[in-house]
Amino acid sequence: MTEPTITQLEPMPGDWRRALAVVAHPDDLEYGCAAAIAAWTDEGREVAYVLATRGEAGIDTLAPAECAPLREREQRASAAVVGVSEVEFLDHRDGVVEYGTALRRDIAAAIRRHRPELVITMNHRDTWGGVAWNTPDHVAVGRATLDAAADAGNRWIFPELTDRGLEPWNGVRWVAVAGSSSPTHAVDATPGMERAVRSLLEHRTYIEVLTEEDPETYVRGFLTGFAEAAGERFGGRPAVTFEVFAR
Template structure:
């Protein structure tokens, strides 16, 4: 029997989502973000890159401008107004102390209780190989959540240490533990992904709305099977 997912904690006010690329949060997670902002919680986004290597038909400088604009519009649909780009090079992010420092500094600036990132595992549910950027950023987020609270690690960041991260939630995990009911925010999740129109049109010949709707609604229905029949977004939750 498939185990049921637990509801995500609700006793928090600030969250920070840290991912590698524009669109990483929109493939499912944005519906949960919209549910949280609708409930009055504050969610901010930090992206390691501008996704400049993500559109084969568009040179990186032009792609970066397009994808940054699309990400800001996408975030706004989910109720997010704070979107930062750290300027790492798309496709060649390296896990290491430089990345951990940048992410720890972001956590210290935003002072979240909940940190969200994307699947850092080698694969997507054991089927498809994950990208180097996702693996590097996801793993660095898990480490930086602890680094941010240690005043002796990266002592030269502008913001003071922040040891208030209570959980790190992994979206897209092959072994989720918790979920968020997105019954009232699922449509916003679809529209959030649709804002990445240039990226979607470079990926597929399918109509962008049909593409976004099929994916986001499909993910939510699949998770519903483990969450009382309610459309949901799943996470693997690591308490700290």
């Protein structure tokens, strides 16, 4: 018998200058695609972050009022490591984010403000590769982001945004989903990996309640393990993968 052919991943589109990453929680991007973001900002591309929540329900030993500002500080520090200075929070409630028009409107407004060609989000499907259940927040935010990329360009869906001075933006050319079990494209993780490790380590308070392992050992093992596995489909180079939807 012959070995099955491994479908190779395509390089990510490169014809863009501005990207907007929209996710549910602090640390979502750091677990998902920070090495790619570091490489992009090195190339002079602009990347901004929008988070639906402040992650206030993520640490059992910290009440939300105490947890939210701590996780916001960690997220801003984490973003700075990979060259991102614009970080916005939409202040939906952590753990109970609801898919619907309110969330779509908030994300469409962010897309109109930042006017990206590339929008990035996280896995919007029910599971992670069929072996682990996804969280409702990830599903809601990922799905709403895919929809809001179109909403942002239609002046009649949320006309109140135009009234607020946010003119329609129909310039989103791709939505790239990180953490997908059906990736189509990839970015070489090697140039940005060390900064990706440092970026995730900025979420130290959260990491220390997740594992008893040394934080750096845990972070490095997690990120390099996924990147090396993805590299089997990207010419042997460690990779960050995305499922890309063209518009």
